[in-house]
Every structure is written in C-alpha cells, then in structure tokens.
Amino acid sequence: MGVRLPGDSRQEEIDLEKSGKVCSLQRYRWNVLQDKKEPMDIAGLFRVEVRLRENTQAQMRLTAKLQEVLTDPLQKTVILELQEQIAKLSSEYWDLEMRWWEIKCGFYVGPVSRGIDFWRAQPKWYMHPVLIEDCAGRGGCCARDCGCCVHRERRWGRKLAAGHCTTECGCCEKARGFELSDEQKTRLRKLIQPENGTVHYEKIRFASLLGLEVGNFENPLDRINAPKIYWMWAWILAVLAWL
Numbered sequence: 253m254g255v256r257l258p259g260d261s262r263q264e265e266i267d268l269e270k271s272g273k274v275c276s277l278q279r280y281r282w283n284v285l286q287d288k289k290e291p292m293d294i295a296g297l298f299r300v301e302v303r304l305r306e307n308t309q310a311q312m313r314l315t316a317k318l319q320e321v322l323t324d325p326l327q328k329t330v331i332l333e334l335q336e337q338i339a340k341l342s343s344e345y346w347d348l349e350m351r352w353w354e355i356k357c358g359f360y361v362g363p364v365s366r367g368i369d370f371w372r373a374q375p376k377w378y379m380h381p382v383l384i385e386d387c388a389g390r391g392g393c394c395a396r397d398c399g400c401c402v403h404r405e406r407r408w409g410r411k412l413a414a415g416h417c418t419t420e421c422g423c424c425e426k427a428r429g430f431e432l433s434d435e436q437k438t439r440l441r442k443l444i445q446p447e448n449g450t451v452h453y454e455k456i457r458f459a460s461l462l463g464l465e466v467g468n469f470e471n472p473l474d475r476i477n478a479p480k481i482y483w484m485w486a487w488i489l490a491v492l493a494w495l
C-alpha cells in the first residue's frame with residue numbers, strides 16, 4: 253500500500269471487507285469513530301430526513317385529494333389551494349435536499365462514512381427490523397398490510413424520502429379515522445425523531461446508518477432482504493389468484 257491519507261482504510265478494515273462478515277465490518281467501523289470522536293452532524297442529518305419524508309408524504313396526501321376534486325367545477329377554490337400547497341412543498345423539498353447534501357458533505361471521510369455509504373446504498377436499508385418495529389409501534393403503516401413503507405421510494409422516485417410514516421402519511425390518517433391535532437403531531441414527531449443521546453435515538457441511529465442492532469450479530473443484509481421462500485409463496489399465491 254502507498255502512503256496513507258487520513259481516513260484511508262486500515263488493513264483490519266480491508267481484511268473484514270474481504271471476509272464478507274458484514275456485521276463485524278460495520279461494528280469495527282463504528283468503533284473506530286468512537287476512538288477518534290470525529291465530528292459528524294448525524295442528528296442534523298436525521299432531522300432533515302424526517303422533514304424530507306414529511307414533505308413527500310404531505311405531497312402524496314394532497315395530490316390524492318386533488319385527484320378527487322379535479323373534475324368538479326364547483327371545487328375551483330379548493331383545487332387552486334391544493335395546487336398552491338403542492339407547489340410550495342416541491343420547492344421546500346429542493347431546499348431540504350440541498351441541506352441534506354450540505355450536512356452529508358461535512359461527514360469525515362473514513363470508516364464510519366464508508367459504513368454509512370455502504371448501508372445507504374442498499375435500496376431497502378430502511379426495512380431493517382428495528383425500523384419496521386419502530387414504525388409499527390407508533391401505529392404507522394408497518395402495523396398494517398398496506399405495504400406503503402416498502403414501496404414508498406418506488407412510487408415517488410425520491411430516494412431521500414424513502415422510509416417510514418411521519419405525521420403526514422395519508423394512509424395512516426385514513427386508518428386512524430381522524431386528523432391529528434397539533435399536540436398529537438408534536439408527540440408523534442418526538443417518537444419519529446427521538447432526542448439525541450436517548451436510548452431510543454441510539455437504537456435508531458445504529459439501524460438506519462449502519463444496519464446494526466445491539467446484541468444481534470446476523471448479517472444486516474440478510475435482515476433486509478426477504479428470503480427466497482417468501483417470493484416463492486408470493487408467486488404461488490399470485491398464480492392461484494389468477495386461476
């Protein structure tokens with residue numbers, strides 16, 4: 253190996269990469285950060301990610317409402333209001349995307365950012381069991397079989413908005429049967445975005461940045477990819493339904 257730059261992989265990390273032991277590799281990468289205490293605004297990144305999801309889910313909800321009234325000439329004012337709100341949200345999304353990238357660019361290049369990039373390159377990183385349980389626990393779509401969370405990214409093509417339900421999810425609102433009050437929204441938001449330093453925050457941070465869970469040593473990739481047997485069953489059921 254040539255002359256090292258700060259942040260380059262050390263032999264230990266390279267060996268773990270080659271070994272295919274993803275859980276050990278990701279754990280190693282985190283521990284290196286713990287030793288060095290490199291500055292990274294992880295909490296800031298999470299905050300922006302929640303807002304990106306809120307924004308997109310609000311747009312999805314308002315677009316669905318717009319579709320319902322679009323052909324009704326008596327609803328002209330409502331239509332204009334909805335269109336205005338959607339346009340405002342689109343512009344806000346652009347700002348949030350820029351903010352996300354600003355924060356991400358500030359991440360020290362090294363083992364942890366390699367770990368984060370590796371995990372986030374998996375399209376279904378957010379379907380980690382810890383994050384599914386978290387969504388289901390607060391009454392999100394993962395508690396039902398609508399499949400909103402798993403298909404969210406594909407439906408809107410917004411990579412940064414992929415993830416679980418927020419206060420703005422229209423499907424959750426329908427399932428609940430009522431609109432959340434401002435107080436209820438604040439309460440739910442605190443669960444979606446737990447305070448930095450709490451046990452809940454650390455749990456979410458490990459799962460969503462590195463695919464890790466304390467006490468679990470399975471390969472994180474196996475935990476987000478449905479086993480082949482699942483797809484086989486889905487295929488059999490689809491054929492039976494067709495017959």
Ligand SMILES: [Zn+2]
Pocket residue numbers: 393398399400401423424
């Ligand atoms: Zn849903």
Ligand SMILES: [Zn+2]
Pocket residue numbers: 392393394400417418421422423424425
């Ligand atoms: Zn939902």
Ligand SMILES: [Zn+2]
Pocket residue numbers: 384387388392393394395401415416417
């Ligand atoms: Zn979910």
